[in-house]
Amino acid sequence: MMTIQARIWRIALYAFLFAVTALVLFPxxxxxxxxxxxxxxxxxFVPKWLPTKIDxxxxxxxxxxxxxxxxxxxxxxxxxxxxxVSTVVATLGGxxxxxxSFRGRTVLSTLVLMIYLxxxxxxxxxxxxxxxxxxxxxxxxxxxxxxxxxxxxxAVWVLRGFFSQIPxxxxxxxxxxxxxRLGALYWVVLPVAVPGILATAxxxxxxxxxxxxxxxxxxxxxxxxxxxxxxxxxxxxxxxxDGQMMAMGTITTLPIAIVYLIFQRFFISGLTSGSxxx
Amino acid sequence: xxxxxxxxxxxxxxxxTLAPLTYSVLMSLFNARLGHGMGxxxxxxxxxxxxxxxxxxxxxxxxxVWVAGxxxxxxxxxxxxAVLLNNLLFGRLFFRAALFFPWVVPIAxxxxxxxxxxxxxxxxxxxxxxxxxxxxxxPWMWLADADTAMFSALIVNAWRGTPxxxxxxxxxxxxxxxxxxxxxxxxxxxxxxxxxYVTLPNLRTIIxxxxxxxxxxxxxxxxxxxxxxxGGPAESTETLPILIYLKGFGAHDFGQASAVAAMLLVSLLGxxxxxxxxxxxxx
Numbered sequence: 001m002m003t004i005q006a007r008i009w010r011i012a013l014y015a016f017l018f019a020v021t022a023l024v025l026f027p028x029x030x031x032x033x034x035x036x037x038x039x040x041x042x043x044x045f046v047p048k049w050l051p052t053k054i055d056x057x058x059x060x061x062x063x064x065x066x067x068x069x070x071x072x073x074x075x076x077x078x079x080x081x082x083x084x085v086s087t088v089v090a091t092l093g094g095x096x097x098x099x100x101s102f103r104g105r106t107v108l109s110t111l112v113l114m115i116y117l118x119x120x121x122x123x124x125x126x127x128x129x130x131x132x133x134x135x136x137x138x139x140x141x142x143x144x145x146x147x148x149x150x151x152x153x154x155a156v157w158v159l160r161g162f163f164s165q166i167p168x169x170x171x172x173x174x175x176x177x178x179x180x181r182l183g184a185l186y187w188v189v190l191p192v193a194v195p196g197i198l199a200t201a202x203x204x205x206x207x208x209x210x211x212x213x214x215x216x217x218x219x220x221x222x223x224x225x226x227x228x229x230x231x232x233x234x235x236x237x238x239x240x241x242d243g244q245m246m247a248m249g250t251i252t253t254l255p256i257a258i259v260y261l262i263f264q265r266f267f268i269s270g271l272t273s274g275s276x277x278x
Numbered sequence: 279x280x281x282x283x284x285x286x287x288x289x290x291x292x293x294x295t296l297a298p299l300t301y302s303v304l305m306s307l308f309n310a311r312l313g314h315g316m317g318x319x320x321x322x323x324x325x326x327x328x329x330x331x332x333x334x335x336x337x338x339x340x341x342x343v344w345v346a347g348x349x350x351x352x353x354x355x356x357x358x359x360a361v362l363l364n365n366l367l368f369g370r371l372f373f374r375a376a377l378f379f380p381w382v383v384p385i386a387x388x389x390x391x392x393x394x395x396x397x398x399x400x401x402x403x404x405x406x407x408x409x410x411x412x413x414x415x416x417p418w419m420w421l422a423d424a425d426t427a428m429f430s431a432l433i434v435n436a437w438r439g440t441p442x443x444x445x446x447x448x449x450x451x452x453x454x455x456x457x458x459x460x461x462x463x464x465x466x467x468x469x470x471x472x473x474x475y476v477t478l479p480n481l482r483t484i485i486x487x488x489x490x491x492x493x494x495x496x497x498x499x500x501x502x503x504x505x506x507x508x509g510g511p512a513e514s515t516e517t518l519p520i521l522i523y524l525k526g527f528g529a530h531d532f533g534q535a536s537a538v539a540a541m542l543l544v545s546l547l548g549x550x551x552x553x554x555x556x557x558x559x560x561x
Contacts, residue, residue, distance in 0.1 A: 014369070017362060021376045024437070027391050028383065030402060043400070093287030100280035108284070110554060115295045117550050119498040121519040122539040125305065125526050126298035128312075149294045156287055181279060210384045212501040217527070228386035232505055235390040242394065249387040260382050264375045271442075272449035 028253070035059070035246035042243050058247040066244070067222075068230065068251055074140065075209060075226040076255075081144050082208035086151040087159075087201040091193075094159030095185060099168065109160065115153040123149055124217045131218060138220045146214040151204045158203060158270065162196030163189070199270030202263055206256055227252040303543075306536035313530065324537035334538065336513055337521040343428060344435070344503070344517055345496045349489055351436040356443030357485075361477065363444075364451040374448060381441040389505030392434045396420035421507055424514035431506050431515055435496065443488055450484040451477070483556060490553040494546050518542050 034042055035058055037051040062068045097109050127146055128137070136142035170192065171184035179187065190197070215229040225233070231248050234240050240248075260267065306324055309317040328334045359377065363370050380388075395403050398417040407413050420430040454477065462472050500519035503509070509516035509524070516524075518538060526535030 013362060013365065017359075017366075017369075017373055020359070021373060024377055024380060024441075027395060027437075028379070030395075031387075031391055089286045089290060092283040096280040096283035102280045105280075108288075112287075112291070113554075114547075114550055115291055117494050117498070117546060118295065118299060119519060119522075119539060119542055119546070121498070121500045121522045122302050122536075122543055123295065123298050124523070125532055125535055125539070126301040128527075129532075130298060130301075145294060148290060149298075152287060152290050153295070206382055210386075212384075212386050212505065228384055228501075231386040231390060235386075235393065235505070245390060245394065249391055252384050252387050256382050256384065257379075260379065264378070265371070268374065268378060268445055272446055 031246045031249050035250045058243040062244050062247045071225050071227045071230045078143055079205045079208040082147045082151050083201045083205040086155040086204045090155030090159045093156045095163050097160045098163035112153045112156050128217050143218045146218050147208045147211050151207050155200050155204050158200050166192055302536045303540050305532050306540045308533055310532040311530050324533045328537050337516050337518050341517045345493050347432045348435040348496050349492050352439040352443045355440045356447050359444050360447035378441045378445050380438050385501045424512045427515045454480045487556050490549050
């Protein structure tokens with residue numbers, strides 16, 4: 001049995017945490033609510049919290065007239081390919097760093113994290129020149145390569161953490177039974193590492209989806225824009241209404257929100273065990 | 279074998295990162311201009327020019343305020359919330375999932391969302407304040423005033439960064455052995471002493487790690503501040519990444535832009551080494 005005092009303390013604690021959570025999530029909620037409000041309710045002098053009727057017109061304008069269907073597909077493509085490439089490359093590399101002792105292992109591990117810590121803006125200058133020189137300026141491939149500069153080291157680092165938590169005995173046993181090193185990796189280690197690999201792919205996808213700086217530097221054509229780039233260009237444009245802006249924001253956040261809601265436990269445990277713990 | 283497995287990663291990193299990095303550092307020694315190639319070797323002239331420019335020092339100070347303010351706010355709020363969540367018997371996972379969400383919202387969205395909230399005329403913040411009778415005669419300007427822009431931007435960054443710190447600290451809290459708390463309780467310690475003598479010492483390393491990690495992430499971040507304020511008003515929020523961008527892609531002076539970038543890199547490298555020592559200490 002709890003004392004009265006303990007019970008009051010407990011209720012106060014929950015009340016406080018609910019208030020904090022409501023405050024923290026308020027901007028997002030306000031964005032979504034505004035995106036489905038009729039225009040005159042957005043600009044009413046006394047703010048209306050809930051729309052009187054759901055109005056999809058901002059979405060229609062943004063999706064079709066402002067070409068967000070195209071930017072959405074561009075973002076999906078760039079983020080998916082980046083996630084796929086960096087996860088495959090990092091699975092091999094992370095496994096090697098976690099399992100083998102070889103000359104330069106410490107240096108390489110350090111280097112991988114160092115690269116992740118290099119200011120992206122520092123890479124932007126030579127990247128602009130290099131991509132122009134090889135004809136990849138203003139292409140999706142160029143953008144994917146650019147975003148990989150930080151997606152790959154990050155993925156290698158996270159997966160190195162995951163693989164070092166898997167006991168080496170399992171592939172040793174497989175190799176005693178006659179499997180090759182690659183065979184053991186494929187048949188024995190990968191199935192165990194699936195949660196880690198999937199979490200890494202999600203991280204890489206979210207990193208690439210969030211990219212604004214490289215898109216700003218690499219992309220100049222209208223029809224190659226990604227969602228963050230399009231939003232950056234349209235924010236503050238007097239031809240775009242607040243309702244339309246909020247619809248753009250909701251469209252850009254929604255895929256990430258869905259991925260997050262489905263995988264969040266997985267995602268957070270991946271973050272706390274992989275990236276910070278060495 | 280390990281080299282063979284690492285080859286794709288190393289190839290990508292070498293071509294995509296190390297080569298441009300080297301090239302960038304080289305450019306800082308030339309009067310490279312966008313569209314005119316490398317130009318002539320000028321030695322340290324770019325660095326001398328930068329260091330004698332008040333605008334550089336303004337950006338350096340702004341970056342330090344931006345980093346120190348954000349990291350301090352994130353760690354304080356993150357620790358408070360993590361300790362509270364750790365005390366919950368049920369609902370901990372719900373609060374963790376809800377409070378972590380801002381970390382995954384795309385930066386471009388965060389920026390315009392907060393610009394809209396901060397809008398002096400019809401932003402929800404001032405509308406709410408007005409309904410309590412605050413700022414009715416003269417609206418608070420938030421991001422639009424050189425005196426308050428940095429502070430307003432700091433709030434946004436703390437809103438985005440605290441969830442990350444909170445989740446990391448909560449994981450560390452759950453690793454603290456139960457018997458340390460029991461021992462403290464037996465010797466009659468209250469909640470405050472318990473926090474001070476058991477919780478904080480156990481969190482020391484992870485707090486240091488988060489401090490260094492977040493410092494590097496925030497010092498390198500261009501997008502959030504650029505999309506929030508563009509460095510203004512009157513350069514009051516111009517951080518080093520924004521200065522690099524404006525020098526490079528605005529003024530087309532890749533030489534000077536690279537020089538600023540090289541200095542930022544060197545100062546962060548020092549921190550990175552500290553970070554590695556901490557990681558090793560933890561293992």
